[in-house]
Amino acid sequence: MKYHDLNIQTQREAPNNARTEGFAFLVRAGYLTRENLPTQLGEDTLDHLRNLSNDPSFLSQLSLQIIGNDNEVFLPIAAGSLEVAHCPSCKYTDRLELAQFAKRGTPEAPLPIEKVLTPDCHTIEALANFLGVPKEQTAKALMYTRLSDSQFIFVVVRGDMQLSEAKLKQHVGEVRPATTEEIERSGAAVGYASPIGLKETLIVVDDLIPQSQNLVAGANETGYHLRNTNYGRDYSAEIIADLVQAATGDACINCGNLLSSLSAISLVTRNEYQFENILLALAETHHDPKGLTLPHPAALFDVYLMHLPGKEMDTRAKADEVYHSLQSAGISVLFDDREERAGVKFNDADLIGCPLRITAGEKALKEGMVELKPRKEKENRLISLASLTRLADPTELWDLIKGV
Numbered sequence: 001m002k003y004h005d006l007n008i009q010t011q012r013e014a015p016n017n018a019r020t021e022g023f024a025f026l027v028r029a030g031y032l033t034r035e036n037l038p039t040q041l042g043e044d045t046l047d048h049l050r051n052l053s054n055d056p057s058f059l060s061q062l063s064l065q066i067i068g069n070d071n072e073v074f075l076p077i078a079a080g081s082l083e084v085a086h087c088p089s090c091k092y093t094d095r096l097e098l099a100q101f102a103k104r105g106t107p108e109a110p111l112p113i114e115k116v117l118t119p120d121c122h123t124i125e126a127l128a129n130f131l132g133v134p135k136e137q138t139a140k141a142l143m144y145t146r147l148s149d150s151q152f153i154f155v156v157v158r159g160d161m162q163l164s165e166a167k168l169k170q171h172v173g174e175v176r177p178a179t180t181e182e183i184e185r186s187g188a189a190v191g192y193a194s195p196i197g198l199k200e201t202l203i204v205v206d207d208l209i210p211q212s213q214n215l216v217a218g219a220n221e222t223g224y225h226l227r228n229t230n231y232g233r234d235y236s237a238e239i240i241a242d243l244v245q246a247a248t249g250d251a252c253i254n255c256g257n258l259l260s261s262l263s264a265i266s267l268v269t270r271n272e273y274q275f276e277n278i279l280l281a282l283a284e285t286h287h288d289p290k291g292l293t294l295p296h297p298a299a300l301f302d303v304y305l306m307h308l309p310g311k312e313m314d315t316r317a318k319a320d321e322v323y324h325s326l327q328s329a330g331i332s333v334l335f336d337d338r339e340e341r342a343g344v345k346f347n348d349a350d351l352i353g354c355p356l357r358i359t360a361g362e363k364a365l366k367e368g369m370v371e372l373k374p375r376k377e378k379e380n381r382l383i384s385l386a387s388l389t390r391l392a393d394p395t396e397l398w399d400l401i402k403g404v
């Protein structure tokens with residue numbers, strides 16, 4: 001492929017909307033527009049990644065520091081839009097809203113239920129302060145209506161925990177917050193609700209609730225709560241499940257070590273590759289201050305070939321010879337055939353980030369040589385033109401480089 005045919009437009013400056021260095025380099029190197037749309041170079045690179053993905057070891061060939069589980073693979077990056085829970089010890093990983101963690105109940109002997117006046121206690125915080133009990137001694141009520149059949153759903157989690165709506169939806173389907181009218185119709189009182197004595201209600205409790213005794217819950221009467229409510233004795237539920245959100249510092253469900261939460265992007269979602277995110281992950285991982293440093297085989301082109309216009313010799317013709325030989329050996333080449341200054345071409349080669357750069361310049365060509373530079377290395381090497389033009393397949397190129 002020739003530079004002109006791809007219509008590559010590189011840029012000197014990073015776009016001012018760049019949230020990450022990887023995105024900035026993808027725009028500067030001409031893979032993406034500032035609006036995050038793939039250019040021709042970007043589309044071709046995405047197609048190349050799609051082809052590679054037929055190999056089961058695809059992701060492991062990309063040299064990315066990935067984390068994940070059976071269904072999903074993530075790359076942690078600071079600007080990632082997802083929050084992921086990750087255990088650094090056993091590598092347990094899941095989306096934060098779906099992550100499980102080890103919970104600790106508060107087993108006690110059940111005490112008799114007791115109705116108490118709790119004026120203006122509309123939040124768990126206010127209630128716990130007013131009664132002088134820790135938040136883990138309270139039950140938090142959340143009320144929803146199921147979209148499919150308008151079923152009223154009463155959810156109970158411990159007062160020190162946050163409900164994960166994503167987990168709830170896995171058990172009951174899509175829901176919306178219940179209206180005041182729907183809450184009152186069930187027999188519950190807004191702000192003072194508990195599942196005790198409700199009508200036509202689907203009760204769903206977090207699995208920590210049956211392990212936590214003597215919780216403060218609403219009395220279903222404005223201004224009052226009940227002390228010492230106990231699951232099993234005072235109410236029961238149709239569904240008992242893990243419903244609460246994990247957070248940094250919770251104990252890993254597998255090994256008990258502390259979970260951390262990381263920002264990330266998803267590279268595989270429900271067993272499907274997210275190729276745009278994989279391209280971003282490559283750029284995020286493989287770059288230096290000058291541009292992308294894409295590894296083989298992730299790069300669309302293995303070789304960036306360029307010629308330096310000569311005074312006596314037709315360097316372009318020699319570069320053409322190399323171009324055709326490499327192509328017939330099945331090596332993917334981006335041929336920068338522009339009559340540009342050397343500096344411009346070197347900059348573009350660094351930005352675009354092909355694993356190898358081959359330069360046909362007059363001085364070396366007079367000795368029958370061309371310059372070869374792996375993108376991640378500092379020094380040029382000289383290699384004979386003849387050794388390049390007699391390559392028979394791509395592996396011979398990589399063997400040749402190791403031997404130089």
Ligand SMILES: [Zn+2]
Nearest residue numbers: 087090252255
């Ligand atoms: Zn763990």
